[in-house]
Amino acid sequence: MTTNLPGGALTLADDLTISRMGYGAMQLAGPGVFGPPKNHDEAIAVLRTAVELGINHIDTSDFYGPVVTNELIREALQPYVADLHIVTKVGARRGADGSWNPSQEPEDLKAQVRENLEHLGLDALDVVNLRAPGHEEVSDGSIAAAFTALAELQQEGLIRHLGLSGVSDAQLTEAQAIAPVVTVQNLYNLAKRADDALVDRCAAEGIAYASFFPLGGFSPLESETLTKVAARVGATAQQVALAWLLQRSSTMVLIPGTSSVAHLRENVAAASLVLPEDAITELNTIGQ
Numbered sequence: 001m002t003t004n005l006p007g008g009a010l011t012l013a014d015d016l017t018i019s020r021m022g023y024g025a026m027q028l029a030g031p032g033v034f035g036p037p038k039n040h041d042e043a044i045a046v047l048r049t050a051v052e053l054g055i056n057h058i059d060t061s062d063f064y065g066p067v068v069t070n071e072l073i074r075e076a077l078q079p080y081v082a083d084l085h086i087v088t089k090v091g092a093r094r095g096a097d098g099s100w101n102p103s104q105e106p107e108d109l110k111a112q113v114r115e116n117l118e119h120l121g122l123d124a125l126d127v128v129n130l131r132a133p134g135h136e137e138v139s140d141g142s143i144a145a146a147f148t149a150l151a152e153l154q155q156e157g158l159i160r161h162l163g164l165s166g167v168s169d170a171q172l173t174e175a176q177a178i179a180p181v182v183t184v185q186n187l188y189n190l191a192k193r194a195d196d197a198l199v200d201r202c203a204a205e206g207i208a209y210a211s212f213f214p215l216g217g218f219s220p221l222e223s224e225t226l227t228k229v230a231a232r233v234g235a236t237a238q239q240v241a242l243a244w245l246l247q248r249s250s251t252m253v254l255i256p257g258t259s260s261v262a263h264l265r266e267n268v269a270a271a272s273l274v275l276p277e278d279a280i281t282e283l284n285t286i287g288q
Contacts, residue, residue, distance in 0.1 A: 005017075005018075005019035005020070005021075005054050005055075005056060006019050006020070006021035006053060006054050006055055006268050006271040006272075007019060007020030007021035007246050007253075007254065007271035008020050008271075010208055010251060010253060012161070012182040012183065012206070012207075012208055013160075013161060013182060015160065016085060016126065016127070016160070016161055016182065017056075017083075018056060018057035018085050018208070018253065019054060019055050019056050019057050019253075020246060020252065020253045020254065020271070021055060021057075021242075021246070021253075021254050021267070021268055021270070021271040022055055022057030022058060022059060022087075022210070022253055022254060022255040023046075023047075023050040023055050023057070023058050023059070023255060023256070023257070023264070024058075024059045024060075024212070024255035024256060024257035025047070025058060025059060025060040025064060025069040025072070025073060025257065026059075026060075026061075026064050026069065026257045027257035027258055027259045028043045028046065028047075028064070028068065028069045028072055028257075028259055029064050029065040029068040029069055030065075030068070032098050033064050033065070033098075034065065034066075034094065034098040035065065035068070036065075036068055037068065037072065037259060038259065039259070040072075042259060042260065042261065043072050043076075043259060044072065044075060044076045045261050046258065046259060046260065046261055046264055047072065047073060047076035047077055048076050048077070049261050049264055049265070050264060050268075051077060051081065051084065053264070053265070053268050054268075055268070056081075056083050056084050056085055057085050057087065057253065057255070058073065058084070058085070058086050058087070059087045059088075059089075059185075059210070059255040060073055060086060060087070060088050060089075060120075061088050061089040061090070061116070061131075062088070062090075062112060062115050062116045062119055063089070063092050063093060063094050063100070065094075066093070066094045067115075067119050070088075070116060070119035070120050071119055073086065073120060074119065074120055074121045078121050080122075085126040085127065086120060086122070086125065086126055086127075087126065087127040087128075087129065087163065087183065087210075088116045088120070088125055088127070088128055088129070089128070089129040089130075089131045089165055089185075090109050090112035090113055090116065090128060090129075090130065090131065090150070091103065091104055091109065091112075091129075091130050091131030091132065091133070091146065091165070092131055092135075093108075093112075102131075102133040104133060104143075104145075104146045106145055106146065106148070106149035107149075109130075109146055109149045109150060110149055110152075110153060113125065113128060113150070113153055113158060113159065114158070116128075117158065124157060124158055124159065124160055125158065125159050125160065126160050126161060127159075127160065127161045127162070127163050127182060127183060128150055128153075128159045128161075128162060128163065129162075129163040129164055129165040129183065129185055130143060130146055130147055130150055130162070130163070130164055130165065130167075130175075131165045131166055132164065132165065132166040132167045132171060134166055135165065135166035136166060136187050138166055138167060138168045138171075138186070139168065140168050140170045140171065141171075142171075142174065143164075143167070143171050143174060143175060144174055144175075144178065147162070147164075147174075147175045147178050147179070148178055150162055150179075151178050151179040154179060161180075161182045161183075162175075162179050162180065162181055162182065163181060163182055163183035163184065163185060163208075164181055164183070164184050164185070165184075165185040165186070165212070166185070166186060166187070167184060167186065168198075169197065169198050169201065172184060172198070172201075172207075181207060182207060182208060183207060183208040183209075183210055183253075184198065184202055184207055184208070184209050184210070185209075185210040185211075185212050185255075186198065186209070186210075186211070186212065187211075187212055187213055188209070188211040188212075188214075188245075189211060189213060189214050189215065189216060189221060189241065189245065190221060190223070190226065190241050190244055190245075190283060190286045190287055191216065191221055191223065191286055191287050192213075192287065193287035193288070195209075199248065199249050199252065200249070202249070202251050203249045203250050203251045203252075206251065207251060208251050208252075208253045209249060209251055209252050209253070210252075210253045210254070210255055211245055211252065211253075211254060211255075212255065214241065214242060214245055214254050214255070214256050215238050215241055215242070215256060221237070221238075221241055223237075223286050225282060225283065225285060225286055226240060226241060226283065226286060228282075229275075229279045229282055229283055232279070233273070233275065233276070233279060235270070235273055236266065238266070238267070238270070239266065239267075239269060239270035239273055240270075240273070240275065240279075240283070242254055242256060242267060242270035242271075242273075243270050243271075243273040243274070243275050244275060244280065244283050246270075246271065247274075247275055247280060
């Protein structure tokens with residue numbers, strides 16, 4: 001671990017060291033993660049500021065928009081700096097009405113990877129996460145066929161590393177029998193703690209655990225306890241929630257999203273906030 005990246009650095013492979021404080025590009029798309037951004041110039045500024053602040057870990061997907069966030073990333077950041085790592089996801093497609101539709105057939109997963117490559121303007125993707133069908137409602141259904149398809153593209157050199165999103169402990173084990181897994185991206189935050197055991201497993205095995213919706217997502221975290229702790233430590237409630245996650249596990253990584261440069265700076269500042277033990281103890285009661 002080093003501390004020259006926001007939140008410190010996490011090395012997951014010889015060619016993959018990421019800032020523990022990353023950036024999630026989902027909110028750059030329009031309302032409901034559908035259509036163009038409300039403010040194109042601000043979206044471009046957010047991406048460029050993220051890199052300027054030392055973030056080298058951006059989370060995206062072709063189904064954000066769809067295509068919108070990937071094309072914004074390409075516009076804002078190409079040519080990409082050498083140590084920038086873009087993590088993308090496959091496993092769903094968007095309906096014309098904005099609906100999220102699982103798409104897990106091996107050949108379509110491979111097509112989705114190639115579309116992400118095209119829209120990002122890359123020859124290979126650093127990390128591709130398989131978004132499991134249940135996603136927020138995790139199940140133990142087999143993901144072997146879908147994950148094998150991505151492992152085949154890894155063998156072809158189109159993907160460097162593989163990850164999972166919205167999966168159970170059993171599905172992680174199933175995937176690891178096919179190919180190494182460098183990251184798990186699941187729903188987890190102060191109030192949603194069902195994945196506690198999986199967070200600990202990932203830490204023990206050196207796998208990044210990326211909390212999606214670290215601030216509650218479409219239903220923002222609201223807690224009197226959180227508000228009180230934030231006032232005591234002189235930070236915002238959102239900063240405290242992010243700092244708690246970083247202190248929760250040595251392999252926890254964050255991908256909070258925003259379409260505002262000011263909010264981005266506020267999020268990144270949380271990476272240097274160290275919560276005292278009494279604050280951690282108090283915050284732990286929220287998810288119990």
